[in-house]
Amino acid sequence: MPISPYPSLTAALLAWYDRHHRDLPWRVSPLRQARGERADPYHIWLSEVMLQQTTVQAVKPYFLKFLSLWPTVKDLAAAPVEDVMAAWAGLGYYARARNLKKCAEAVAAEHAGIFPDTEEGLRALPGIGDYTSAAVAAIAFDRPAAVMDGNVERVISRLYAISDPLPGSKPAMKAKVRALTPEERPGDFAQAMMDLGATICTPKRPACALCPFNGDCLALKEHDPERFPEKVAKKEKPVRQGAAFVAVSQEGRILLRRRIDSGLLGGMTEVPTTAWTARADGGSTPDHAPFDADWQMAGVVTHVFTHFELRLTVFRTRTETEIATNGWWHAVTDLDSQALPTVMKKAITQAIPLAFTRDGG
DNA sequence: TATTCGTGGCC
């Protein structure tokens, strides 16, 4: 009997992956790899950036839309940044879209349209950090990089019953991943760890009976895998308030602006708003409207961001002339072409309930 | 090391 080239845990996981891997639009399955197909580095990179802190189900339609609009990294590099932001609208964490464009430009201009094939080379590109550089190196280029995301942290913390809380325990967990990562099939190993975390070793009610690690898992031996991974307590979310102003002209156009490139919703499109402050009375009056008009209160929209909750009082008015010192007027029936984040779509819908329906209200 | 960055689904 030949000696396995892998640690036994690694071999068990790869065997599980061969039978139970998920089919994903950017993935080349083990069977297709055996027929000689290779993962496309552009597809892997694009999917990995979209998947940062984002679920597979949310990413799928965006991934297919981007490939349709921009089939190669050179196409993406040549695209207007406004088009990229509009295509990304709704997916969140918009710095990813700005860095995606910068990264495509760097690959096109400095690497002749070919992605670097090492972890270090990838790590130097915009929007590519520790996780994404390792993931692309392993999945697209068969480099034995140690890939650790939230799924892997959960699997490893349970397998070894690591009690120290994240993020402090990250280096120790990374060492465990490195020891398990094989020279052969490192990309499949990384994807297998993440599939395992997504489908078996889930945060709540893990399906330990189906897990290839269930004979070795220390958390399972202790009868409480759900308590891992431990995490440091997070602080509570403050509430901020502000006002948003929806002006519609007689021609059926709405006043829009572009947010500055840095910070929250950077580079995205918005309706005029006040600053969002912690003051309880901020935003309840139309004092800071973009121009004098008969502003009517349309309602209050609540939106929860990562680190604060926003209560936005929405005002609306109809104008005869299209006054605008900064910004532009855009047809209400064509708002899908704009880079409007979800909170702005909520505000517009509060003022114009049918804005995003077929007839545009 | 700690904070800032979206959004939607889930129980």
Added chain:
DNA sequence: TGGCCAAGAAT
């Protein structure tokens, strides 16, 4: 129903 979570990066 509200807290938790998702293939994290930049600063």
